[in-house]
Amino acid sequence: MTTEHIEQIFTDYIKTDKTQYAILLNGSWGCGKTYFWKYTLDKLAKDSKFNTIYLSLNGISKIEDLDHQLFIKLIPFISNQENNIIKNATKFLGNALNKLSSHYLNASLSAIFKGVSIDTFNFSKYIVCFDDLERCQIPVKEVLGFINNLVEHKNLKTIILAHEPEIDKANGYERIKEKVVGRDLKFELDIASTLPNLFDKYSTNTDFHNFLMAQKNVITEVLIEYKQDNLRIITFYLDTLERVFPAFKNIETAYIQEIILFSAIITIEYKSGGFSSADYNNFKGIDIIDEHYYSLYIARTIRKSEKEEKERDKPYAETFYEKYLDKKVKEYFFYPSIYSYILSGYFDQTKLENEIKKRYPEVISxxxxxxxxxxxxxxxxxxxxxxxxxxxxxxxxxxxxxxxxxxxxxxxxxxxxxxxxxxxxxxxxxxxxxxxxxxxxxxxxxxxxxxxxxxxxxxxxxxxxxxxxxxxxxxxxxxxKKEEYVANSNELIDCLTNKDEFVLAEIFEKHKFSKELFQYTDDKLLLDTILKISNKQLFNFTELLRHRYEISNIGEFLFEDTDCLNKLKTRLSDYLDKNENIEQPRKFLFATLETTLMLTIQHLNDTRKK
Structure with missing residues (x-):
């Protein structure tokens, strides 16, 4: 059902006096139900002078807790016309918060509001949205019974958000649903109308926001092509485009649209589990896909019988081609820098700019x-x-x-x-x-x-x-190569001495999976530098060092670092043995670095390529 139709049904619902049923908005996880409530239906309700309340059922395990959570949500709306018990309890709570008395703060809300029930409220101008029905730990029959009491006896206008295939339908779900739910609406995200709202997140980045608006149709077509309606994935995708956007300066539209397509399909495949972070430098064959690959693919499939084709183990690249590029191969180009960024979080802008330059026809001298x-x-x-x-x-x-x-x-x-x-x-x-x-x-x-x-x-x-x-x-x-490595090592030592922790973090991020950071570092000079830096920088260096080597298979990529790290640990251990009178907490920080080096070296050895 289109969002426009849902808006009309919802508008009719809130205009109808004394309704005795709820609306169920049914859609898959991440499809934008909550977003639609918060940015569309909630506004429609408020425009009609209703007080709106949003309550997630995720993790709630007892009806008493649900009753309690709903009551707490109602507190801001209490008026002079409400029950005296509620007013007095609210005044009591206000005094507790103002005086910050341990006596008041230790009092539980259940004690403060003893004798108070949501049954005392007049719900005629309220709308409550109950989200995540399928994630509630209370039996769904009890939850719907609780909601039914409100909609049937208090005429509370209610909208329930759920992914119905995940609901336990045993114990009479369909029967109680029929009693409570008057409209069961299938929610399908309207990408075209939702994207401008998602673009608003980037309104402070004027150039990028203008870019998104200019490319709205292209982005919309790509997302529709791959049936992508998961807002979490779409948001991740837009964040990716924002990060790579600085490399778009003065490049042709055709290459921009290549990147829009490529970023979308890599994001979708990554978020759906086709890639993992460990694949950041393993292209799995998708870097060789082009129109020539298409010709080979057709030739292979034509030669094989249907039975042979089903039994054949397909290379990953072929499966990827069938999933994403059957109709788009002419628009596809593999950008290694974007692929690695999406999977690892590290972006090399210069590398992308060079990749884009190579797309232009070669000028042969x-x-x-x-x-x-x-x-x-x-x-x-x-x-x-x-x-x-x-x-x-x-x-x-x-x-x-x-x-x-x-x-x-x-x-x-x-x-x-x-x-x-x-x-x-x-x-x-x-x-x-x-x-x-x-x-x-x-x-x-x-x-x-x-x-x-x-x-x-x-x-x-x-x-x-x-x-x-x-x-x-x-x-x-x-x-x-050695000159490059030495330059990077010198950059690290200079940063430790002269820069703050943010610049140090940038250097570690820049060389996240690179051997260039430590392979040619002078371990004696590095230790001499570490001995002179502040406690704050020493702590930051140790933490960044630990994070650099924490992934499970890091030895496959950075085993060569062990030479420098071993020498550094040996020198540091000798220094600590000879200098017992180091002040605390500096002595503790040096010991922590020593332990980090020992564990890192062990982890690199355990995970190295055999």
């Missing part, structure tokens, strides 16, 4: 064009003039360091071959000098890629001279 044209097995098809020009130009570009450090493997491979077969006049020694000169320049850009290096080292070489170049490139790669 002349040196790269020449490289690709020449250093290919089809060089034999080039004219003599083109070959002469290209070999001269590529060698010059290589000497000037215009290529990636990894490109020099291919340059060595081909130019050694050209020289050996007298296709060029340069000797092997000439080529070696050009490669070394070029690498000296190229490495100054400090551009490295672990995966590219891994692929280079994976394959063997027919020419041992090429292997020598590979070894040199690996050394350059590791040298740059």
């Amino acid at each position: 002349k040196e790269i064009q020449d490289f690709r044209t020449l250093l290919h097995y089809k060089f034999r098809e080039l004219s003599d003039e083109d070959f002469a020009r290209l070999t001269k130009d590529v060698l010059q570009y290589a000497k000037e360091g215009k290529y990636s450090i990894y490109d020099y493997v291919q340059i060595a491979n081909f130019f050694y071959f050209f020289s050996k077969n007298n296709l060029i006049t340069e000797s092997k020694e000439d080529i070696d000098k050009i490669i070394n000169d070029g690498l000296d320049i190229a490495k100054s850009r400090k551009q490295i890629n672990d995966k590219v290096l891994e692929n280079l080292l994976h394959f063997g070489d027919e020419n041992p001279d090429v292997t020598v170049i590979k070894k040199l490139i690996k050394e350059i790669h590791n040298e740059i």
Whole structure:
């Protein structure tokens, strides 16, 4: 049933005098029933001069407690026309709160309101919303009996929110429901009308709010496409978009809409249990899905019989494709930074910005064009003039360091071959000098890629001279990598000394699952720094250290940290043994850090990859 229809039925209900039935609003968990009450029906009731009360039944175990909770909710509405007992009890409670007397505060509400019952109220201008009927610990027959007494004998207008499939229907549920409930309304969230209300949460972030309003139709279509009506998931999704929004500056609409779609399906899959936080760097094959994957998928399914298809164990990526991308594969692109953020909570904006840049058509420079044209097995098809020009130009570009450090493997491979077969006049020694000169320049850009290096080292070489170049490139790669790690370690030490706890927390968050934080840290310098910092910073450092390694399989990712942590613990233990007269609580804080290091090292060892 549409929300507009429910609003009309509810309006008719509150306008009808002396009703003797309740309305049941029935819908799945998280579909927005409570939100609809609070932001739509409650307003309609108040506009009609009704006092509204919201009461969750979740966890209530006795009718007496329910009666008591409802009474407490009624207190703010007590007027001069109400029963004298109620007025006196309320005055008594006010005195207790004002005087803050231990005698008054120790008195239970049941004693204060002894002899007072909700039966003394005039409910003619009240509407009560009872939420979470299925989560109430009182037998549902008793709860509905309690509500029936109010609606039938006190004419209380009542709306009940429930997910009926979860209700225990034994012991005459249907019979008592028929007696109490006059309207059983199936609630279905209207995404289009609800989204602007959800967008209001971001009204203080003007740019993002304007973005949401501009993309409302796109977001609505995506949520409808995947039948998503769970407000908790939708809110998580919008929070995700807000976090990644700063990376949207000056990018094309097509890529923004890619991110809107991608963020939605990853959020839905994560919140429905398809991914876990531990999968933050395990893409499970969904990073290779594209239109080409679609063609392979169709080919596989066509070749198999229906029986074979049912019995086959499908890869996760294929199931994911069938669930989300059967009609959307042309609009799908995998963004690793967003995937990792949704699963882990850590967002690398620079990484996302670089991923977006790569979506734009590549502008190929002349040196790269020449490289690709020449250093290919089809060089034999080039004219003599083109070959002469290209070999001269590529060698010059290589000497000037215009290529990636990894490109020099291919340059060595081909130019050694050209020289050996007298296709060029340069000797092997000439080529070696050009490669070394070029690498000296190229490495100054400090551009490295672990995966590219891994692929280079994976394959063997027919020419041992090429292997020598590979070894040199690996050394350059590791040298740059070490500089990065050392810089990050120095950043940590500088922060401990000169920054507050919030900056320290940001550094730990930035390197949440990264080996760069401790792998090249000077343990002696780190301890010297720790010995000088304030108690507050020492406490914060220990807590952040503990949180960094608390997940169950952390050893699979950060086992290399144990070297630094072991050395730090040893140095700290030696220091504590030699300095027994350290003042408290500083001595206690050092001991806590020592214990944290010991437990962390043990946990890393226990959870390392075997």
